[in-house]
Amino acid sequence: MKLAVVGTGYVGLVTGTCFAETGNQVVCVDIDARKVEKMKSGIIPIYEPGLEELFLRNTAEGRLSFTTSLAEGIEGAEVIFLALPTPPGEDGSADLKYILGVAKDLGPLLKQYTVIIDKSTVPVGTAEKVRAAIAANASVEFDVISNPEFLREGVAVEDFMKPDRVVIGTTSEKAKASMNRLYAPLVRQGNPIIFMDERSAEMTKYAANAFLAVKITFMNEIANLCEKVGANVDDIRRGIGTDSRIGKRFLFAGIGYGGSCFPKDVQALSKTSSEHDYDFQILDSVMKVNEEQKTRLLPSVLEYFGGDVKGKTIAVWGLAFKPYTDDIREAPALYNMRELLAAGAHVKAYDPEAMENVANLADLGSKVTFTKDAYSALVDADALMIMTEWPQFRTPDFEKLEARLKNKVIFDGRNVYELEDMKERGYTYFSIGRQKIN
Structure with a gap:
């Protein structure tokens, strides 16, 4: 054709x-x-x-x-x-x-x-x-x-x-x-x-994306509660994901969703609902929770540094909203870097694909230091933040990390590492929905 x-x-x-x-x-x-x-x-x-x-x-x-x-x-x-x-x-x-x-x-x-x-x-x-x-x-x-x-x-x-x-x-x-x-x-x-019919097809797309956004956000809410009650969100994910009624996908806790689809589609469906005089309460909650979730780790960063990150250098691994893309639309990394810079911190960042797109942003491009590889971002850094779960970040050379980082501290927004491994290596390790490792 x-x-x-x-x-x-x-x-x-x-x-x-x-x-x-x-x-x-x-x-x-x-x-x-x-x-x-x-x-x-x-x-x-x-x-x-x-x-x-x-x-x-x-x-x-x-x-x-x-x-x-x-x-x-x-x-x-x-x-x-x-x-x-x-x-x-x-x-x-x-x-x-x-x-x-x-x-x-x-x-x-x-x-x-x-x-x-x-x-x-x-x-x-x-x-x-x-x-x-x-x-x-x-x-x-x-x-x-x-x-x-x-x-x-x-x-x-x-x-x-x-x-x-x-x-x-x-x-x-x-x-x-x-x-x-x-x-x-x-x-x-x-x-x-x-x-x-045409209207049902149009609604199907919004319904699919909104449902997945709800699923992600629900798990992030569970993760936030886990931190308070001493439970482990990874165990809960496995426990409910094997239920065929729920399924294993979109159950990973983290620092919220981003990208070109979920944020705008949930927002648009909410707007359509209000235009037809329907209060779609779940969507309003999803948007609120997701916005707060993006910077969920920042209070832990501030707490670790005694409430002041001015003059500190934070290494950031991952800029895209998810791995295997250069898309930075609504990426949580952007929100975190803006907050860190506003608080007086220096930011050094690495991403396999998305650095050029961030460099082109008027409010970040000239303020962030972009490095040639992940380990270069760690040189003289006071801490590491992981914002995107690129596979190459999962099994790094920890000797290189320790040789470059000033402090053995990682703030992991994607739960890339196992708690026991971090404990054995002697890291201070903050993640989402799991206990802090000192």
Whole structure:
């Protein structure tokens, strides 16, 4: 099939590249001319394991191409994906200006029946708004459907190529046939394509992300209580995770969730609820707890240094909101570094992928010292804080740590190390939902 993907952000580029991998002819459209030129030159703008290999193969074989022209990009396309940003507005609602702007431009450009797909995470009722914006200037038949993505950063390629399920919101039989044909190579093992109406599909994405955010936040609340009652959250995680009704995933306690999806989607669903005069109390609690959880370790840092970190050097391992990505949106590390800097501390940081993105932040880039490797960040540091659970942080050379750190103290926001191991090594060790090791 001939496909167009409008928007080459995280979702759009993964979508376009993976569909090219299954043999489709894909043109990706983006208004950022510099970004398009880089992609034409084989430079991928995001870090996502496994994506670059598919990107280079499909561009080399001519199935994946890029343009800044919407008219050129959609010419002859049977399916057009809208994978555009929906940033939160000041009131928490999703901003649809990019999607509706492109929808308005699409109308006069359509030359034959086309399926237009809302791939972005959008509020309930967006498909109707997109349909109206296109119809105002269209002279041919078209369908607008909702096809939300369920991609986890760090494993997005695998998630796309082997989806648990494909959710499609449409009542059009013609559109259903196109979607069955398009997704057939990805569901050969029998995972379902679930058809529903557009509004239900739009709500499904928000419901999924909000539920996972609730699950994470619940475990963080349990962890905070564990610290007070002397229980170990890791044991509790194993104890409840083996219950098939609960499951093992998203039960790891830590310093809160971040990224591009959970924060804005929970906020947007809460806003939708208030717009329909419904008080979604769980979501309000989740947002409040998560905001506080991000800096959960800072009181322990201040306590350790006698209430004053002025002049202290804190090493930070991990800047991305999760491992295997360079995404720093709503990353807990940013919140902690801002607080430390405001209190007069010096911050030295290392992350395998995200340092450039933090360096480009106006309020942090010039104030944080970025190092070439994890051990360099420890030189003359008074303490180590772990903000992201990159695998290389799990089994470090502790002799190198001890040779560089001024104090054998670690503040671990991701529970990377075992308590007994830290105790045997003689560290002062603070983690989440577990006893402090002195």
